[in-house]
């Protein structure tokens with residue numbers, strides 16, 4: 001037999017290791033920074049065991065955010081800018097990984113692989129683009145080859161395309177991690193992530209994976225963040241200070257909740273391509289609330305986030321003794337969490353499951369990378385039965 005080339009040999013050797021050291025990277029729709037989770041993994045599938053060894057979010061500088069904003073969720077963009085950002089973000093994320101490793105005093109060559117989500121630039125499920133001849137589509141940039149070459153570490157990236165190729169919408173991928181790490185027989189659980197967009201996974205007590213449901217439910221923080229940027233020159237509503245200083249306008253709230261997205265059957269996905277300030281202005285026009293004071297707008301948008309989550313769960317997951325575990329930056333938004341607590345008895349953040357709520361999505365990508373390298377496709381109802389991710393070698 002011919003020897004494997006060095007890249008394939010390395011891949012084979014890593015796949016055989018009983019314990020792997022993995023970096024999971026997530027750069028979400030909030031554009032707040034890069035989440036870096038250093039984990040160790042052993043096993044795969046339902047036997048997966050992981051430990052979070054280190055976690056950091058490295059905030060993006062304002063200059064970087066505004067560059068990305070130029071192409072983010074925009075129908076029309078400067079194609080040169082997009083091309084430049086694809087290479088730049090890959091290499092920049094590589095630099096941030098090296099910074100984090102140096103801070104933790106960990107040598108890059110002790111990391112087996114990086115699993116990188118990249119930066120979503122445009123999410124276009126058919127429900128949004130409505131062009132019969134085109135499939136579901138999504139675009140994440142920050143090419144894995146640049147990360148691999150910059151860090152010298154094998155990189156797995158671009159996880160969402162296979163999900164679409166196999167019939168999905170490319171999201172939410174949380175399902176795969178939530179089933180492997182968050183399921184407990186005998187307990188009705190929801191794992192709710194409130195990031196830029198809110199999504200949830202329902203894990204039934206009877207262990208029936210055909211009944212697992214994972215879907216986006218509506219805006220998480222994206223509208224509140226956008227209103228804070230426009231009216232208060234702030235990146236977000238820290239500790240709900242603005243929302244708590246305003247009043248919820250119920251006419252506007254009703255108009256926001258009347259969007260057909262909320263009546264569509266789950267699973268479904270969405271993004272800031274739909275939930276943006278133009279959508280809010282349209283609802284303000286419908287409800288004749290264009291003159292609303294900005295703090296009332298932030299209150300109403302915060303109530304919109306909470307109410308759309310509450311409505312979805314009440315309409316779709318009618319089970320007794322439901323336990324809800326929240327993650328994502330929205331878990332730190334007191335206004336939203338207070339409303340959720342009024343609606344549901346049993347709600348905590350995912351740290352009570354031993355899962356760091358800020359790190360959960362970065363851990364998810366580390367886990368998906370582990371599956372890509374040494375897992376088997378698993379059956380989860382009608383969800384695509386695939387292993388996702390593309391391999392980039394450092395040499």
Ligand SMILES: Nc1ncnc2c1ncn2[C@@H]1O[C@H](COP(=O)(O)OP(=O)(O)OP(=O)(O)O)[C@@H](O)[C@H]1O
Nearest residue numbers: 028029030195196197221236238239328329330333
């Ligand atoms: N102290 C706080 N008070 C209020 N809101 C907060 C606080 N801390 C974080 N947030 C919210 O959380 C957001 C960041 O959330 P997160 O990092 O989960 O988003 P993301 O990973 O970009 O999202 P997605 O899962 O949609 O890709 C901030 O933009 C802000 O809206």
Ligand SMILES: CC(=O)N[C@H]1[C@@H]2OC[C@@H](O2)[C@@H](O)[C@@H]1O[C@H](C)C(=O)O
Nearest residue numbers: 120123171172173174195197199361
């Ligand atoms: C296309 C895209 O980037 N979607 C994100 C976004 O952020 C939250 C929600 O919308 C979710 O569907 C998804 O991310 C998580 C990690 C997921 O796929 O589970």
